Amino acid sequence: MIPEKKLIFELSKPGRVAYSLPESDVPEVDLKDVIPESMMRSKPAELPEVYEVDVIRHYTELSRRNFGIDNGFYPLGSCTMKYNPKINEDTARFPGFAKIHPHQPEESIQGALELLYTLQNDLAALTGMDQVTLQPAAGAHGEWTGLMMIRAYHESRGEKRSKVIVPDSSHGTNPASATTAGYETITIKSDERGLVDLDGLREAVGDDTAALMLTNPNTLGLFEQEIEEIAAIVHEAGGLLYYDGANSNAIMGITRPGDMGFDVVHLNLHKTMSTPHGGGGPGAGPVGVKSKLIPFLPKPIVSKYEDGTYYWDYDRPQSIGRVKAYYGNFGILVRAYTYMRTYGPDGLRRVSEVAVINANYMMHRLAPYFEVAYPGVCKHEFVLSGRKLKQYGVRTLDVAKRLLDFGYHPPTIYFPLNVEECIMIEPTETESKETLDDFIDTMIQIAKEAEENPELVINAPYDTVVKRLDETTAARKPVLNCTCG
Amino acid sequence: MKKHRYIPMTEQDQSDMLATIGAESVKDLFSDIPESIQYKGTLPMSEALSEAELLKHMSELAERNANFEQYPSFLGAGIYDHHIPVVINHMISRSEFYTAYTPYQPEISQGELQAIFEFQSYICELTDMKVANASMYDGATALAEAAALASGATRRKRIVVSKTVHPEAREILHTTAHGLNLEVVEVGISNGVTNLDELQTAINDETAAVLIQSPNFFGCIEDVRSIEPLVHEKKALLTLSVNPLSLGLLESPGKLGADIVVGDAQPLGIPAALGGPTCGFFAVTEKLMRRIPGRIVGQTTDTDGKRGFVLTLQAREQHIRREKATSNICSNQALLALCASIYMSTMGKSGIQEVAQLNLNKSHYAAQQFSKDSKLAFDAPFFNEFVVKLPEGSNVEEVNSKLIEKGYIGGFNLGKSYPELEGHMLLAVTERRTKDEIDGFIRELEDCI
Numbered sequence: 001m002i003p004e005k006k007l008i009f010e011l012s013k014p015g016r017v018a019y020s021l022p023e024s025d026v027p028e029v030d031l032k033d034v035i036p037e038s039m040m041r042s043k044p045a046e047l048p049e050v051y052e053v054d055v056i057r058h059y060t061e062l063s064r065r066n067f068g069i070d071n072g073f074y075p076l077g078s079c080t081m082k083y084n085p086k087i088n089e090d091t092a093r094f095p096g097f098a099k100i101h102p103h104q105p106e107e108s109i110q111g112a113l114e115l116l117y118t119l120q121n122d123l124a125a126l127t128g129m130d131q132v133t134l135q136p137a138a139g140a141h142g143e144w145t146g147l148m149m150i151r152a153y154h155e156s157r158g159e160k161r162s163k164v165i166v167p168d169s170s171h172g173t174n175p176a177s178a179t180t181a182g183y184e185t186i187t188i189k190s191d192e193r194g195l196v197d198l199d200g201l202r203e204a205v206g207d208d209t210a211a212l213m214l215t216n217p218n219t220l221g222l223f224e225q226e227i228e229e230i231a232a233i234v235h236e237a238g239g240l241l242y243y244d245g246a247n248s249n250a251i252m253g254i255t256r257p258g259d260m261g262f263d264v265v266h267l268n269l270h271k272t273m274s275t276p277h278g279g280g281g282p283g284a285g286p287v288g289v290k291s292k293l294i295p296f297l298p299k300p301i302v303s304k305y306e307d308g309t310y311y312w313d314y315d316r317p318q319s320i321g322r323v324k325a326y327y328g329n330f331g332i333l334v335r336a337y338t339y340m341r342t343y344g345p346d347g348l349r350r351v352s353e354v355a356v357i358n359a360n361y362m363m364h365r366l367a368p369y370f371e372v373a374y375p376g377v378c379k380h381e382f383v384l385s386g387r388k389l390k391q392y393g394v395r396t397l398d399v400a401k402r403l404l405d406f407g408y409h410p411p412t413i414y415f416p417l418n419v420e421e422c423i424m425i426e427p428t429e430t431e432s433k434e435t436l437d438d439f440i441d442t443m444i445q446i447a448k449e450a451e452e453n454p455e456l457v458i459n460a461p462y463d464t465v466v467k468r469l470d471e472t473t474a475a476r477k478p479v480l481n482c483t484c485g
Numbered sequence: 486m487k488k489h490r491y492i493p494m495t496e497q498d499q500s501d502m503l504a505t506i507g508a509e510s511v512k513d514l515f516s517d518i519p520e521s522i523q524y525k526g527t528l529p530m531s532e533a534l535s536e537a538e539l540l541k542h543m544s545e546l547a548e549r550n551a552n553f554e555q556y557p558s559f560l561g562a563g564i565y566d567h568h569i570p571v572v573i574n575h576m577i578s579r580s581e582f583y584t585a586y587t588p589y590q591p592e593i594s595q596g597e598l599q600a601i602f603e604f605q606s607y608i609c610e611l612t613d614m615k616v617a618n619a620s621m622y623d624g625a626t627a628l629a630e631a632a633a634l635a636s637g638a639t640r641r642k643r644i645v646v647s648k649t650v651h652p653e654a655r656e657i658l659h660t661t662a663h664g665l666n667l668e669v670v671e672v673g674i675s676n677g678v679t680n681l682d683e684l685q686t687a688i689n690d691e692t693a694a695v696l697i698q699s700p701n702f703f704g705c706i707e708d709v710r711s712i713e714p715l716v717h718e719k720k721a722l723l724t725l726s727v728n729p730l731s732l733g734l735l736e737s738p739g740k741l742g743a744d745i746v747v748g749d750a751q752p753l754g755i756p757a758a759l760g761g762p763t764c765g766f767f768a769v770t771e772k773l774m775r776r777i778p779g780r781i782v783g784q785t786t787d788t789d790g791k792r793g794f795v796l797t798l799q800a801r802e803q804h805i806r807r808e809k810a811t812s813n814i815c816s817n818q819a820l821l822a823l824c825a826s827i828y829m830s831t832m833g834k835s836g837i838q839e840v841a842q843l844n845l846n847k848s849h850y851a852a853q854q855f856s857k858d859s860k861l862a863f864d865a866p867f868f869n870e871f872v873v874k875l876p877e878g879s880n881v882e883e884v885n886s887k888l889i890e891k892g893y894i895g896g897f898n899l900g901k902s903y904p905e906l907e908g909h910m911l912l913a914v915t916e917r918r919t920k921d922e923i924d925g926f927i928r929e930l931e932d933c934i
C-alpha cells in the first residue's frame with residue numbers, strides 16, 4: 001500500500017530554514033518605537049520550519065500525486081483540456097511581462113498595452129463583436145460582467161427587466177451569475193433534440209426578459225441550428241442574447257456569435273486559447289459586445305492615440321465600473337496572445353475542424369457500446385448516457401473510476417443535468433487517432449467488464465494513491481485545515 | 486493541408502476518420518450550421534508566426550516595458566516588488582500541477598487537493614480564522630464577495646466601507662452592489678485612517694458589514710481595536726482586508742475580532758505581472774463556514790482508512806445550487822494559491838517575521854530621508870508604505886515620468902483617486918530595495934521637483 005503523504009506542517013523541525021534574506025543595510029527599527037503594542041502580533045504564526053530540500057521533495061511528491069494534460073489524455077467535457085504549449089509559459093515569464101506594475105507610467109509599459117490592444121481587437125474579430133474588455137478573471141466573472149452591462153443597457157433605456165432565461169442544459173455559473181447580477185432565473189427545458197425548445201422560449205420571453213444566456217454549441221455538443229430564430233424571438237421581446245463562449249473550440253473561423261445574433265460574448269481563454277488551468281485557475285474571461293453596449297464596458301479599456309501610443313481609457317461615463325483590480329489576469333492574456341499568434345486565423349479554423357472531427361469519430365466508435373444521448377452530428381464534444389449499465393449495478397461514476405486504472409483522466413460526468421448517468425467527452429484537437437483509439441478500446445472493455453464482472457468496476461480504482469474517499473463524512477464533519485480546531 | 490506542431494491529424498488520419506464517421510468531407514460535420522451564418526474567408530486577425538519569429542516578437546514587446554530588474558520600484562498600492570524565492574517557479578512549473586483542471590477526480594488529484602488544504606491551513610494560521618477557502622480571483626473581488634456574504638448572513642442591505650480601502654476594490658464593490666441591490670456608504674478619512682466618529686454614525690441597525698483595510702491604502706495601520714466594538718454593537722460583520730505579509734508583525738485579524746478576512750496573496754511569492762493573475766484569499770469564523778464562496782477542500786479517509794482530501798461543502802456551489810449558490814465563482818486562482826503556499830513553506834515561522842521586519846526597516850529609513858520640502862502626510866503607524874506630500878504645485882504624474890527617465894519607478898499618484906490628495910505620492914519600500922537605491926531614488930525625486 002502506498003503510504004500516506006505527510007502535510008508540510010508535519011515535516012516541521014524548529015531551527016530549520018528554507019529562506020535567504022539579506023542583512024539589513026539600514027538601521028534596524030525597533031517595532032515598539034513605531035507601532036503601538038496593541039497592534040503587534042501577540043503570538044507568531046506557526047508556519048512550518050523546514051529546509052529547502054524538504055520544500056522541493058514535498059511539492060515534487062504532491063505533483064506526482066496529480067494528473068495533468070502532460071500526463072495523459074484528459075477528455076473532460078466542457079473544459080477543453082488541450083495541450084498547453086510550453087512557449088506560452090516562457091513568454092509570460094519574460095521580465096518585461098512578469099515584473100511590471102499596473103500603475104507604472106503609460107510610456108513605460110507600451111509593449112504590454114500594445115499586446116492588450118491587439119488582443120482586444122483579435123478577440124473582437126474572432127467573435128464578431130465590436131469591442132472587448134479583458135478584465136474578467138474567468139468565465140463566470142465574464143458572465144456577471146456581461147449581465148451587468150445588459151442591465152446597464154436596459155436601465156439606460158428606462159426599462160426594468162428582471163429575468164434571465166437559461167436552458168436546463170446550461171452550466172451552473174449561468175444562473176448563479178444571473179443571481180449575482182440581480183436577476184431572477186427562468187430555466188427552460190430542452191426539446192427532444194437537446195436544443196432550445198422554441199415554443200418554450202416563446203412562452204418564457206416577455207417584457208420582463210433581460211436576456212437569454214446560451215452556449216452554442218450547447219453543453220450537449222449540439223449546434224443550436226435555429227439560432228437566428230431564437231435571436232429574433234428574444235430581440236423582439238426586447239431582451240438581449242448572451243453567449244457563454246466556453247464551447248468556442250468548435251467554431252473558430254467557422255461561425256461567429258456576433259453573426260449568430262448574440263449581443264454579448266465571453267470566452268474562456270483557459271479553455272479555447274490553451275492557457276493552463278493551473279489545478280483550478282487562473283483563467284481569463286474576456287467579454288465582447290456589440291456597439292450598442294460599448295458605452296457600458298468596464299473601465300478602463302486600452303485605446304490608442306493618433307500618434308500610435310497606447311493608453312488606459314477611463315473616459316467612459318456610462319461604464320458599469322470596474323470588475324477586477326488592475327487590468328485582468330495579464331499573465332494569462334500574454335499566454336493567450338502567444339497562442340493565437342502561433343496559429344493565426346487559418347490555424348485557429350483548423351483547430352476547430354480537427355476538434356470536431358475527433359469528437360465525431362469518438363462518438364461513432366463508442367455508439368455501439370454506450371447510448372449516445374442525442375445522435376447526429378456533434379461539434380467539439382458529445383454526451384453519452386451510462387444508463388444501460390445500471391442493470392448490472394454499475395453507474396457512470398464507476399466507469400469514471402475504472403478509467404483511472406488505465407491512466408486516463410475521466411470525462412465530465414453528471415453534467416449537463418438533463419441527461420441521465422451523463423458522460424461528456426471532449427477530446428480536443430491536440431490528441432492523435434492512436435490516443436483516441438486506445439481510449440475508446442478501454443471504454444469498450446469497461447462496458448464489457450460491467451456486464452461480466454461488475455464488482456471489478458464498482459470497486460475501482462485500484463492503482464491510485466488513495467481509493468474512493470468518504471465524501472459524506474467530509475461534508476458532515478468538515479476538517480478544513482490542520483492548524484486549528 | 487498545413488501541418489502544425491500541436492495537431493497530430495495527418496491527411497490519412499482525416500480520411501480514415503471521416504470514413505468511420507460516414508462523412509464525405511469536413512464540411513459535412515458543420516452542416517448543422519446555417520449557411521447564412523457560416524463565416525466565409527479569413528478573419529481579420531494577427532497573422533501566425535513561427536516559433537522563432539514569435540519569440541522575437543514577444544521579446545520586443547516585453548522590452549518596451551520598464552521592468553523591476555532594471556528599474557527599482559517604489560510603487561505599491563496593492564502590488565509589490567518582493568523577492569520571490571527561486572524554488573517557487575520550479576515547483577509551479579511541474580506540469581502535473583499547472584496543466585491540471587480543478588480536482589474533480591480526487592484519486593488522481595491528491596497532490597492539488599493536499600496543496601489547497603495546506604493553503605487553507607496557512608491562511609487560517611496567518612489570520613487566526615477558523616475556515617479559509619481555496620482562493621478568489623483577487624483581494625479586491627474577495628472584498629466584494631465579503632459584502633455579499635454579510636448581506637446574506639445578516640439579511641441586511643447596507644455596506645459601510647472606509648475610504649481608506651483600496652480605491653479599485655471600492656469601485657468593484659460599487660459595481661457588485663448595484664447588481665445585488667446593496668447600499669454602499671463610504672466613510673471619510675482623518676490623518677490617513679478611518680474617521681471613527683463618521684464610522685460610528687454610519688453604522689446602524691441596517692448595516693450588514695463594515696469593510697476596513699489595514700494596513701490601509703495609504704499604508705497606515707487602522708485602529709481596529711476601536712473599530713470592532715462599533716461594528717459588533719450593531720450586530721454587523723467586521724470584514725478586514727489585510728496584507729498577508731504584514732501579519733508577520735501585526736496582530737492577526739482573528740484576534741482583532743474579524744468575522745471575515747480577505748486580502749491578496751500577491752506579496753507571498755506571486756509576480757506583479759501588471760497586476761494579475763494574483764490570488765485572493767477569504768477566511769471566516771466557524772459560524773459563517775457554510776456561507777463561504779468558492780471551492781473548499783476537506784480531509785477525509787478512503788475505503789482503506791487512509792487520509793485523503795476532497796472538494797467539500799459543495800452544496801454551496803453553482804454546479805449544485807445553480808441560482809441559489811452563495812457565489813457564481815467556479816475557476817479560481819489555484820496555481821497562485823500554490824505560489825503563496827510554497828512561499829510560506831519557504832519562509833516558515835521565522836522568515837515571515839524577518840521579511841516583515843526588513844520591510845519595516847526599509848520603509849522607515851526611506852521615510853526619514855526626505856530633506857527639502859517634501860514631508861510625510863500622516864503620522865499614523867505604517868508598515869511598508871507611506872504617503873509623501875510633495876512641495877506645493879508638484880505634478881506627481883510628471884514627476885513619475887521624469888523618474889522613469891532616471892531609471893526609477895516612482896510611487897502611486899494619489900490625486901488620481903483622492904482629489905484632495907493632489908500632489909501626494911504613495912511610496913512602497915520592500916525588502917528588495919537597498920539603501921543605495923533608496924538614497925538614489927530620493928535624490929532624484931527631490932531633484933526633479
Ligand SMILES: Cc1ncc(COP(=O)(O)O)c(C=O)c1O
Nearest residue numbers: 078138139140171173246815816
Ligand atoms: C459551459 C461553461 N460555462 C461557464 C463555465 C465557467 O467558467 P469558469 O470556470 O472559467 O468560471 C464553464 C466552466 O466550467 C463551462 O463549461
